[in-house]
Structure formats: structure tokens, C-alpha cells
Amino acid sequence: MSGINDFAFKIGTVNGTGSASANGLLMQAIFRMGVPVTGKNLFPSNIQGLPTWYEIRVSKDGYTARPAAVDLVVALNPSTYAKDVATVRPGGFLLYDSTWPLHPDLVREGITILGIPFGGLCLEAFEGDRDRTLLRNIAYAGGLAALLDIDMEIVGTMLTEKYGRKPKLLDSNHRAIRLGYDYAKAHFDCPLPFSLVPMDETRDSILMDGNTACALGALYAGATVGAWYPITPATALMEAFKGFCEKYRVDRETGLHNYAILQAEDEIAAAGIVIGAGWAGARAFTNTSGPGISLMQEFIGLAYYTDIPAVFFDVQRCGPATGMPTRTQQADLLSLAYASHGDTKHLVLFPADPREGFEMAVQAFDLAERFQTPVFVASDLDIGMNDWMVKRLEWDDDYRPDRGKVLDADALASVQKFSRYLDVDGDGIAARTLPGVGAKGAYFVRGSGHDKHAAYTEDSDLYQEVVDRLKRKFEHAAAAMPTPVVSLRDRADVGLITIGSCDAAVREAADLLDAQGIVVDVMRIRGFPFGTEVRQFLERHGHVFVIEQNRDAQLRSLLAIELSYAPDLMTPILDYGGLPLTAKVVVDAVAAHVAGVHT
């Protein structure tokens, strides 16, 4: 299967030793060679000393899903030797640090074992333990550059870009790269059977993680208030927003900020800040993960019942409870869709990659203000923390924020009487006023029972009038959500439905199934509530597969509940081990099912 510009390799090291930068270097170099590439960082939930892996997939055809098999493993962490060697595909290669004698765990038949004494080379070449450990990573990058034919000029330029201002560092890095490179060249016949050849497939692409992209979306949407409490894997989103604000939102002269970022005491407070700011008229958001979503439930219900806009980025991780904070999952779907006690329904967006994370971040703020309600962007660790190769982000300067129905002083002057929750247009959306606009627009927000005039009530009919309007509003939102991405092939046998980061693997699986003679249509759902297109796809296919990354088939449940679609007609394909989905999982499940049906 592997070959020129079509292979995958994995590096197993220990976290906190600086391997990340070496891995990034490799990935970026390949990208700059114009060859489509993706990297998946599988890291532990601590700061230093535990096993960590980095998987890089090179695909001339542009497949970005996590590879099912790896052609080459670089095993640099003794504690995981056995496990790592086992993942080399038959006929594949193993690269280890031959400073020490070949460890028995590393011995395996049917693969080629290569040794480079990275440790030893660095020991001779450099001073000080810290430097030696760090540069050992650069050295293996050099070795891989030789084995895979990575353009050393590009690597050189990148090192210069990075360490240009620090000559000593620059020099040592250059030397370290060379150590590995030269040793490999001298001892093995490079390149390996699978290697790189320059292409021109990445010109209009970038390498970006989803947290950065969502932060950019918030910046461009004009968000001014960010409130958060640190939590993996969401932390980087607000840190990126902060970085962008410091770059684009600080007044040159005064040094004053056109933004406010509040690191709250916990997620409950973060939600409260966002809701207070949204009520006051700012575009406000928070970034969190599962545990935070659980803690925010009460506040989410308040915003829902009082028609207050708020944007929540849920960078999902592996649950339940603390779970595996550095593993990915799509298991918060029910918690988001029906967040909070009582009858509640919420708008949710499902980006598939960082680029869509950027776009949906902007949409989230528009939807939140237009429908005056909480909106969730259901990202995940894979999207949020891995570098994805996506098309360059684009911006249309004609974009204007959709602030929804807001009555300013003039508009107020023209109305007889202002009733906060009066549904004039029949779309369930009532015009709001912002505090400070004037006495006529003053009203009292309360999470307790209220009528359409925002007055306190314990009357059944008046109470129902308001919650019925909220239901109507939710139904109207369906048409405003991003439509699903549907790819139809003629004579399709089956329909596949998926969401979010499963997309890459599912699209790849579609091609592989096609090659097996199983023709499939694919629909990737992008928003909740579901629009008519979703229903049409279901009805068109009768029976479908629903592919998602959780144990309990949560997307399937949402489809059954909201579209009254028979669950029996939706066969779940579930992957919830915490790693990004591979096409193989989908292919095997569908093929097996189809075979089953035909026997």
C-alpha cells in the first residue's frame, strides 16, 4: 500500500523532552515540499516523563485521516518498545537508538530494524544533559530526513526561521540534524521504499490546529469578552484568542485593549460572565470541555429560558468524568443538545476540521445573537489540538455581524410599549433591548416563571406561552443551521451519516468501499437542530449507518428524537477508544454488515 508520497510513520518518545518541535519540523518540511501531510499527537495527561507518540501521514491523494497502519516506527521510549514495535506493518521498518544494544523487546520478525546511535552522537557532539536530550530529537529528525528524502534545504531554512536570532542554538540544531542525516546516509541505502518526492499540492493550504482556528473565528466575529477556566484540550483556544487580541486589538498609542479576557475561578463563573456580557450586548464566549459543560448546565438553562446569546466551545475529550483528558471523543452530544434540567433544546455546530472551526465560530456568534440563545461549537481534541492541513482561511470584508433583533433608542421611541418576550414576527424571536438604552426599554430578566412581558408569573397559560415560543424558535433555527455536506454517488447501496472529525476517515472509507464494489453516499451533519436535507437523506436511503465517536450512539439518538426516525433503520458504527478515527474501522463495519445482509 505504501510508496512514494504515500506512507505513514510514528515516533514514540517521552513527553517533556522536546520531541514535539522535532516532529513539527518534520511535518512542516513535508508540507513545504508540497506533499499533503497530517500529524496526530497522542500525548499523555501529565507534563513530563510519560509515553507520547506522534503519527505523521503522507498522502499524495490528500487523505488526512489517521492511518490504520504505519510503515515506519521510531522507537525511542524503552517503556513502550514492545507496544510500538507491534504496530509496524508487516514488511515495515523500525528505527531505534543504537547507542545502547538492541533491546529484546525491539526484536520482531518480518520487519527491518535500523539503528542510529542518536544518544551517542549527541553525547560526543554537545555539552550538558539538557541540550543533549533536546538535540537528540533534532538528530532523529535528521535521520528521518535521510531515510524519507525530506528536502534538507527546506529543513535548513526552517531552522533558520526558528533560531535566526539565536546563532548558538541555530548552529547546534544544524549540527544535530546533520548528525542523524549523515549517519543514515552513510549506513543505510536511503531513501526507504516509501519516501518523499516534491509535489505542488499544498500551495493553497495551511497547517493549523482547531483551537487556533476557532480563536481566529471569535476574533473576526468581533467577540470582545472571553471568559474561561483552564482545561485540556480547550485551554489553547483562549490562549490563542489572547495572542491574537494582543496582536490586533491593542491600541497602538494608548496600549489599551479592545477586549476583555477573564480567567474565572471555575466554569460556572465563566458561563455566568459570558451570559452577563451577552445580556449587556457584547459577543462573548467561553471554551471548555466535558467537565466544564457539566458544571455549566444550570447557567445554560438560564440563558435558554431568558433568551440570552452565549457561545460555548466544547473541545470534547474522552469521558465520562475526568476520563482521558488527552484523548478524543464525541460523547457530549446529548449533554449539549439538551443541556440543563427541564425542557431545553440548544443549537449545536459540528466542525469537521480547523477551517470549519473558523467558519463555524463566526456563525456561532451570528446564530447566538439572531436566536438569542446559547450556541455550542462541538469541537474535539483531534480537531482542537492536532495540526491539520486545510485550505487557507478566507475572509469577506463585507461580512457584518448579525446582531439579531435589538431595539436601540430610536427603534424604542417608535414602539408603543416594549414587551421583551412578545413574538411579533411568529418566528419565536422577540426583540430585545440592551441595558442602558433607556427607561422605555428597561425590563427584568428572571429565570423564574415569566410572561411575554417579562413579568413574573405562576400562571399556567402565561408560562406555557413563553416556553412554546422557545420551542417555535428552536424549530425555526433548523433552517438557519449550516446544511449537511452530502456526497451522492449514483447506484449507491448504502448511506453513511457522520459528524465532525470523523469526516476525513469516512470520506476515505467511501473511496475504499467503492474500490470493494460497495457504493456509498455520505452525509456529514453540521448543525443541530437538523434541517430538511438531513431528513431527505434519511428517507432517500431508508437504512443508514451512523458513524460517531462515542459508546452510546448519541447522534443516532438525536436523529431518532428530533426527526422521529426509527432507530432500527440507523445502524451505529461506534469508535470510542479515544484515538482519531481510521477509515479501516468504517470499511470493516460496513463491509461486514453488507456481507451479512447478502448471506
Added chain:
Amino acid sequence: MSGINDFAFKIGTVNGTGSASANGLLMQAIFRMGVPVTGKNLFPSNIQGLPTWYEIRVSKDGYTARPAAVDLVVALNPSTYAKDVATVRPGGFLLYDSTWPLHPDLVREGITILGIPFGGLCLEAFEGDRDRTLLRNIAYAGGLAALLDIDMEIVGTMLTEKYGRKPKLLDSNHRAIRLGYDYAKAHFDCPLPFSLVPMDETRDSILMDGNTACALGALYAGATVGAWYPITPATALMEAFKGFCEKYRVDRETGLHNYAILQAEDEIAAAGIVIGAGWAGARAFTNTSGPGISLMQEFIGLAYYTDIPAVFFDVQRCGPATGMPTRTQQADLLSLAYASHGDTKHLVLFPADPREGFEMAVQAFDLAERFQTPVFVASDLDIGMNDWMVKRLEWDDDYRPDRGKVLDADALASVQKFSRYLDVDGDGIAARTLPGVGAKGAYFVRGSGHDKHAAYTEDSDLYQEVVDRLKRKFEHAAAAMPTPVVSLRDRADVGLITIGSCDAAVREAADLLDAQGIVVDVMRIRGFPFGTEVRQFLERHGHVFVIEQNRDAQLRSLLAIELSYAPDLMTPILDYGGLPLTAKVVVDAVAAHVAGVHT
């Protein structure tokens, strides 16, 4: 419709003026006459000065649901005159305080208006404003006693029981009752067309509210730790538990307590206390309502993922958000069933009345310890705070708590190695040890990823092994949940499915529909996950009606998700205005649907 021992009346007053005791007096007197009776208290969410109503239904046939129409209204609150008068059924009666001239709001055609100068009578007869206001209530009770033929001897005895030790109070109450009674006798021809005649239908019954009953259940189950944060309508549950503990759990000599009740700083802490106590081996519980359930989400997920028993009483109120704290609803179903982020599923019990609240409270502790997981008792304000006529609570002294699989020191000695999450029996339940039992049984509880030995893991397979076991455990629990109450009539046209406090109204509706020639089967679901009986009922009927008190048909959603039953085959009948369900709502909906089908 109304007649002897078959009518309903309503009293509209202002809260905090002492009418509650008068209303209780009336209800209890009727009960002691041997006539089936129920009372519904519709009170406001403040302490003093807002409208409050008390509805009493007398039903020789033993129907306990809230009446759809009232035959007599006692209007004593000017601010709600208009509203109250409108609720008198055509041909019905209105009783008002004729101390003041008949207020225009009270005038209505087609009803009989009776006036008794309660205020004036008390002004003459008693000293002091406070006493006069209080006794005015007793006076109207007297008036009603005359109009409805309530046995004055019984009333007299009750007053003596109540004020026996306070002669002055006793006397004034006796006089107050007489004032109203004699005036009515003198001015109207008593009794009214509908009135009371002694029966012998309440001998083996009691009048009790659900919070008291659940507290008794916790007491009898051997619960030792109660943790809570006050919230309407759940507060009284823990207060009742405290009362019972002071009566039955305090050591005669030492005065020391065989229980610990902790009023926590909030619901999150209350949940933590319950989980800590459950982990340590105590039967622990908390009582809360919607907002508390939202706040407890994170902790609930922890208990689920770490196999810790915990019992939660959710006395549901009208949501979302603060909602209407003194109104009833069944709208936390989804929040309970799938509480917390990530893949989680929980055991839920649905009592229909206080008696079942008592029984299910006991079951909840058995299930929690047997399945080592959170168990919810989904009560509601109607069950929890209203006095219901139910059969006497019974206890079997042979009952022994089901502590589930707990390895004590001896058991530990006999095992090779203790692995906390090892599923030996294939039922998904792994044996646990309690802290302090011995070094061999020591293990480390963590909400983070763990394997079957309770060791930390970030490995996909080891993680999945544990969450798959939890799923298995949940599936096994279905057979252990209380079975649904099914009533089948031959040649039934339709099937009705309901839960909890809707039961009384639905059963009454079944009889009324039968009278209309529409024969219905009824199934009341009592536990989640659903057992095979639930599926059978669905399959037997194909199409069913699902009757519940929430806006979003949450029970129907659970049926669709968990039984993969087509939502289209389940027509929702939803009532969510916050008042107890009436049979009329069900009859009208079913009849209309049937009519629709037949045209």
C-alpha cells in the same frame, strides 16, 4: 356529574394567613368520615401575601386525580376574584366573605352566590388582628362543614387533638368553627346538592405527602448519611428524615445519633458528601430539584464511572431554570437518564404516589448498592408536597438491605488478588471493598481513565473494557427495576403509557374513555432502564399514546432511544402548565385522536 360524596371545591386565599391549617382540617375530617378525598395545594413561590389555592376532591369511587371542574369556590382573595369565579362549573356555587359588599368581579350568571361575613363575625367575636385573620380561616371551614355536611363531631375531636394542650386556642377555634357553621345553617338550606355522607372507604388508608413517605423509606432502608441544600419542593424530604431520625435514631441514654445529616453549602457539595459516604460504605442520599440536578452533573458522572452507590431524590418542579418552583412537572427525565458529559446512563425510579415513594426509596438504596451506581427517585412537587390518600405503608421485618458485592476481610483473605473493576460474574458488577478493610483490599478510585484493576490508563482497549462493562451493568439492571403496572382490558383499541404522578389521572381517563366506548390498556412505567414488559406492551399495541408532564415528550424519547422503538408509533400527550394532571386532558386528546383516525 357531582352529587353525594362526589364533588370538588376550591378555596382561594392569600398565603401566610394560616388558611393551610383550615384546609387540612376540612380534608382530614372528610377522610375520617370514611370518604375518599384528595387535596391539591397550589401555592406561590414566596412566604407571605400572594394568591394561594387549595382544591379538595371528594370521590366515593376513589379517584384521586386533580378535578377538571369545581362545584364550589370559596373566594377570599380579592386579587383573584375574577379568575376564581370563572372556574366554578356552570350551575355551581360561589362562597364569599359578605363582610364587604359583593364585589363586581364576583358576579357571574348561572352560578349560585352565597355570602357569609366571616371577617365581620370574627371581628365581633375575637380580639387582635392576628387572631382574627387566623380564625377567619376556621370560620370558613365551619361554613363549609355546614354546606357540605361535614361531621362536626369529627371536626371537634380534631380540634381537641390539635389544641388539647392549649385551652384558650381550643376554645377560640371551637367558637370560630361554630360562627361559620351556625351562620350557614341559619341562612342557607344546608347541605348543598352535593355533600357528604359517611362511608367506610378509608379505614386502611392514610393521608401522607411524598416527601414524608420518601424520608420514611430512607429511614427504613437504613440510610445513615443525608446531605442536602434546601430547595423547594425537596426541602421537606430531608426535614422529615431529620424528624424521624430524632424520633427513632437517637440513643435513649447517650442522646447520640445513629445518623448524620449535613446541610451542605450547595448541591455540588451535597452530591460530593453522598458519594464520599457511599464510597465509605454508608447508605447515603440527597434530596433536590431541577437546579440541583444540573449542578450535580459532574459528580454524577464520577460516581457512574467509578462504580459508587448514591441515591438522589429529584422532587421535580416546573423548569427550565428557576422556573416555577411551586408548580409540578416531569421535565428532568433526560437530565437524569443521561446525566453528565460523556457516555453515561443511570437508573431512575418513577413513583406514582407517596406510598410508592416509600417503597421505591427503599428499592433505590438496594439498587444503588447492588449495581454500585447512582440511582434517582424521580418524584415531583405533586407527589412530594400534596397530601395523598394512599393505603397504609407496610413493612416486612424480614427485609435485609442488599449491600451488593462487598468483600469483607474474610472474603478478601480468600481471593488471590483483588481487582476492583474485574467483572467475574459477567453481570458487569465487580466486587468492591470498603476503605479500612485491609491493605489487600486497598485500591485507588479515580475519575480519570482506569483499567479493570483500577490502575491509571490511557490505553484505548483497557479504557474500553471498563466502559463496556458499565454498559453491560446497565443492561443487566433492566431486569432488576420494578416492572411496569399494566392493566389490560380485552378488545382494547389503544394503549396508554404513562409515568409517575400522571397515573391517577390516566387510570380515571381509562374508565371515562371506556364509558365513551373507547377501550384502552394502560401501562405505567416504574423504572429506567426499561424491562422486557415495557417492550412487550409496545409491541402488543403497535401505536400507543405516551402521557407525561413535560413539553418535549422526554419519556417518549427515552423509549425511542433505549428500545429502538419508532417515535412515530408513540403519540405524545403532553401537559406542562405546572398543575397536577386531570383526566380530562387525557380523555380529550385520546378521543380527538381516535375520532380523527375514524374520519
Added chain:
Amino acid sequence: MTSIAKPPVRHPGSRTNGRGLTLRDYEGAMSTLCAGCGHDSVTAAIVQAAWELELEPHRAAKMSGIGCSSKTTAYFMKQSHGFNSVHGRMPSVTSGASAANRALTYIGISGDGDSLSIGLGQLSHAIRRNVRMLYVLENNGVYGLTKGQFSASADIGSTSKKGESNEQAPIDPVLLALTLGATFVARSFSGDKTQLVPILKAGLAHNGLALVDVISPCVSFNDHEGSTKSYAYTREHEVEAVHTDFVPLQREIVIPETGEDVTVVTMHDGARVRLRSTSADYDPTNRESAYAYVRACQAQHEIATGLLFVDESGRDMHEMMKTVPTPLVDVPYAQLCPGKSALDALMERYR
């Protein structure tokens, strides 16, 4: 019946202030609290203070959590936006609103349950953030709305209506605030309007979070013999440590005739607060001495009242965050969005 008809104090609703507004214009909906509830008196004091300060009603925002106390934001300044949020979370909602629109005057009302039990964390962190707001804690030692359970401010030995006595050490909002670095800490009594009004005015003028702990008796559940938060007990044990006069910008400050030591603090808006310590060794601008004094009073079962500590030099949330003077809600979108060219340029950094 008006929101403040219930409390004893009556007022001439007719006189107008500098804005041509009468007291009535600062009132709200009808109170649904119990007759005699201390909270209604606090409401009356707030109406008075706002009227005297000539606040623009619609430029103020009323924030609260859940509880009888938290309901009171509905009973004053009907021309202001109000936000009755969730239990114990008013501080975070107010922080967010203030972050979005710093130009409004924020009046937060809370209770001892709302702020010291479920809301303790939020109160504490709002103090650290130093959000510009008046934070009135209507303290009655119980959860009124849920019918009288002890709150975290109940004193040891204080008894409930049923005769039970509280066992746990109380949280004193004043000592807590002083410990957490609050820059304006006061205590008063709902029954002492003359003391309360100037304190509220000073709090409204303060550049940061002004915490005012107001003993506000609950007549339904905690006004009995044996309660240490009853009207009677508070009257007996109240000791005014600092007497406060509020001198608006316009008015000339009168030099005290008496020889008492007086501290004059100039608020950021130019108004001045004249603080007269009733005991020599007390300095309301010294955090340590304030703390020690309040503690000492406690030891003698005395309730120290007055504007106990003020530090007008503190930095509020926006100074710490370096936000622009323009409320963020008023910053035009054009200034917020870097635009296409910037994005295109930025893309090069991700290759």
C-alpha cells in the same frame, strides 16, 4: 401599594432631585416580601440613596441571585434593567456585564445564603477582580425563601425558630472581604436608614467593589428571642465604629466643629466621604486595624457598623485588564475585525 409602602419609613414622594425625578421615580414593583421584612427597608434606603445621588435610572443595572433578598431588585428603580440570575452566581453575571459595558452603575443585591454558601467562591473572586459595583448583602442569618434554615452567617449558639442552636462558626462577610483585599467594606442595619443611606451613596461612588453587609432581619424565620440577627438583638448590640457623611462633588465640605478625628476620602468621581471614627484607635483607611477592631467587637458580641474600611487608590477590574474607556459594547465592529488582508497575511505564518 408601592414597593416601599411596607417598611416603617414614609417619605414625601413629591420632591424632585437635580434630574427632576421624585423618589417615586426610583421605586419599583410592589414588594412580595413579608410585612416587616428588613429587605424592604434596604430597598427604601437604596431608593433614597439613588434619588439623592441623582442617578440616571436607566444607566443603572440591578443584579441579583436567588432568595428573598435577591427578589428585591424588582422593587426599586423600575426604569433600570434588572437581572435576577441563578442562586449564588450574581457576581459572575455582573462581572460579565461590567466587562461588556463599564459605563453602567451596577447594583448587586444578594443574601447571606446566596453569597456565603453556594456563592462564596463567586463573591470572593469578584472581590479579587474588584468589579465596580455596589454589593449589598442582605444578611438575616437564614435562608428566608426556603423557610428558615441556618445560613453560613448564623452565629454559634443562635437558635432557630424551632429552638435548635447553630453549631458552626459563622462567616463574617466583613472579615472575609478585608482578608481578600476588598477596597470598600461596610456594615449597617436595615433598621438604621440614616446610617445606611450615606454608606450606599459612598459605595455607589466607589472605584471598585463596595461590599455593604446589611443586617436585615427575617421577621418570618429569624426575628425571635435567641436569634442574633433579630431586630431586637441587632439594636442592642450594634456599635457604630465609623460615622459616615457623604459629600457630593457640588457641596462644600464642612470642617467638623468637634475635635474628633475625621478622615476625608475623595472618591474617584470627586465626591468626598467624611469618616468619623467613634473610637480613637480606629482608622477606617487601615485594613489591619479595621480587621482587628471588628474582631474585638465580635469577642464582646458587638456588631461593628459603619463604613469600616475604604481604599480609593485600588485598581478596578478594567484598570487591571487595561480595557479601553469606551464600553466594549460601543466599540464599532470595524475596530474589532482585522479584516481580509490581515488574515491573508497571517496565513503565511501557518505554512
Added chain:
Amino acid sequence: MTSIAKPPVRHPGSRTNGRGLTLRDYEGAMSTLCAGCGHDSVTAAIVQAAWELELEPHRAAKMSGIGCSSKTTAYFMKQSHGFNSVHGRMPSVTSGASAANRALTYIGISGDGDSLSIGLGQLSHAIRRNVRMLYVLENNGVYGLTKGQFSASADIGSTSKKGESNEQAPIDPVLLALTLGATFVARSFSGDKTQLVPILKAGLAHNGLALVDVISPCVSFNDHEGSTKSYAYTREHEVEAVHTDFVPLQREIVIPETGEDVTVVTMHDGARVRLRSTSADYDPTNRESAYAYVRACQAQHEIATGLLFVDESGRDMHEMMKTVPTPLVDVPYAQLCPGKSALDALMERYR
């Protein structure tokens, strides 16, 4: 590699205590913290203290929240049950466990983020409840596990690795605990094992919640120049206010040779704690003076350490709740269930 191989201090794993257990027997799983993390030293000190106190490992329970600090309960006393709960909620879980089984020794480990941000309310209310437990707050001024954001204990002006300086006033767990009525309040330094061990032993013997704030530097995110929680800064600014000796029941107490004023406190289990104040005007049994002293040190950027305040006369949670001496988990069901006859009788009251 053992849990405490990383910290500097090495020990002879061979010697046995009165229970015939070696230090190794009090160790736990291998630490996964960064090499040099202060928390590992605290772990070592706990192992030492438990060994010296001759605790029965399986009669102790290790409680924690979430964070690098909270992970450490896995690194000592592997023969004890451990409960690594959720972020900031260890105090409530421990309260519940203690309510159920008062016979165990509870060792709670938390961090400054876990206890002062998300967990501030729970810490405060556990103090009020006075749960019998050792509460070790491993304080490094940052959220280590989430990569170094400022925590609520960061001092004003303390800079982050990126050079940003903290703006908000810090929460000092010691001042907070003293204000809330804690009966055992200490501060120490992970780098000062000789001081820390006796304090931990005293805390384990205390009849109530023993709060020990341990400055425990984060080498990965807060050990740089400009941080006020670094090893260097703490070493320079630490001032021992009270020197602590722990004298177990068995041993005879030695009358101090020196003329220094020494306070001897007898713990409820009979053991004694000898407190030697390093400054004359300091009395570790007086809450007010302790508070004032710690504040005064702060003013001079000094970190007062030692067993700063202890009051062994306080009542713990169970005394306040009047629970039976037998752990509730051991009370036989027969004593808990009133039985059929009682219920039948009770039914008459509901007619």
C-alpha cells in the same frame, strides 16, 4: 523507581517503626510528576510523618481533587484506599466519607487551584464543619497540570514564565483559614522537610481540620526569576514564626533548656506539640495575634511559616453532629430500622 526517588531527600528504606513497617511500606506508586517538582518532596514528608507516627496504612484514606498536587495521593501509602475525585471537590467527598466512617485517618491533598479557585467554597465550608482531616494544600501559585496559568494564590506582581505579571490580590490560605475559624493553621515549604514533618504529624493528630499550606514550587511553570513561589524566592523570604516539635504520647517531653517562651499543646490523642515562637509578641494559640503577625510579614514580603495557630479545644464535625462513636458504617441495620410495629403505630398519626 519509587514515588519518592525524584525528590532530593534520600532515606534508608530499611529501618522499621513500631508496627514493623519500613518507610518503603508507606510509599506508593511511581510519581509521574516532573523531576524536581515540590509536590514529590511533600509526598516524601508525608511518608516520613506517617512512618514516624506509625499509622496503620489501611486505616488511612487518601483524598484529593484534580491537579498535579492531587495526583500525589497515588504516590504514597499504597496500602491505603485512595479517592482522586473531581476538581475542587475533595472537601465534600472527605466530609461524606468521614461522616460514614469517622474511625479512619483522612489525608487530603489539594493544590492552590483546586482549593482557592474552583474549590474555595468547599475548602471554606469544610473548615466550618471542622472535618477531622489533614488538609495539605500544595501551593505553587499556578495551575501546573494545565501548564502554568496564575492561580488565586499568585502574588501581585509575580510574573509568569512568559513574563506577564499577576494583577489580582492573592488569597492566602492561612489568613482565610484563620478568618473562617480553622482550629489548626500552618504553613511550610516543600524544601524544608525538617520543619514540614513535625507539622504534618501534629496535623494528623489534630481534632479537626488541620490546614497545612505548603509552598511547593512548580519547576516547569513557576520556578523562574520573578516568581514569588520559586525555590529561590521562598528560601530567601521564608521566616519561621513558630518552631514545632511533635512529641508522641510514649515519649517524655523535654523541658526546653533555652529561656525561649514555649507553648505545649496536648493533642486529643495525648501526644503533645511543643511550639517555640521565634518572636516574643507571637502566640500560636491566639488567633488574632497569628493573623496580625502573618499580615505584618506579608507587608515586608516575608513568608511566615510554622504551625501558626492551633486550638485543640475546638469541636470537630462529629461532636457538632452528636454522632455515635461507632462509625455509622458499623452500626448494625437492626439498630437503624424501627421495624414493622413502629411503622404500623406511626400510620395512625397520618389519619
